Amino acid sequence: MRKLEKPMYIKLYEKILKNIENKKYNSNDKLPSENDFANEFNVNRHTVRQALSLLKDEGYIYTQKGKGNFISNIKVPYSISDKSSYTSKILDLGYEPKTKLLSADIIEPNEEVAKNLGLNNKLKVIELKLLRYVNDLPISVSYSYFDAFLYREIVNNLNYEPFSLYKVLEKSYPTLDVTKVSTVFESIVANKELSEFLMMPSNSPVLVASTLSKDQNGNFVEYGTSYFRADTCKIKVDLI
16 A cells, blocks of 8 residues: 655655754744745745644744744743833843733632632632733733722723733832732643643643732732743742
8 A cells, every 4th residue: 555645845844843953043043934945945835834834833933923934942031039020021031022911801709819819709800811922922821810999990001002011000009019929830731722822732831820919018919820831931030
């Protein structure tokens, strides 16, 4: 029985992936253009697009509009004690940050959220669901919870552009000084929703960081859980 030959785009996908793994492309981690690939491997641009699309679907590369395709080797430090905003941290690394507000709801908290914010679970909380990007690559989905009564002003400032939770809190409560007091890490396997949001294969590893923050008077402010692509995050611990 004659063995079926692989489609050309699969062969090209495997060649490009091998070159990525062998670190052939190291010019700012940007891949050659579609035309360059077509000329290098003597294939048409449609075949190149199919191969690149498969690499993107599997999380090996990402596309930055107007700039091309890049290798997904971004490493963003998650700092346990740093009080700076997400945007400023990413800018300091030389990357382009973006935060998208996916939803904002007032809900009854589950037991975990109520316990961490010191609330009766019949009291309402504000739930903000955020998708964070670096260079157009989605790197984390975050859920942030606040006492809906104490921090009700947040909902009046969610139209902040470009969106920044740090700036929303600063505008809503100018004298508020928020500090992380604890962070718990765990590793899980991505479900379908996380895989779609983070543009990664199903069952890929995800780093989960659950953080509790207080104000300058020791009062609970925020309980949040962030789900990071494990290939884009590293943990930074400040001992001093």
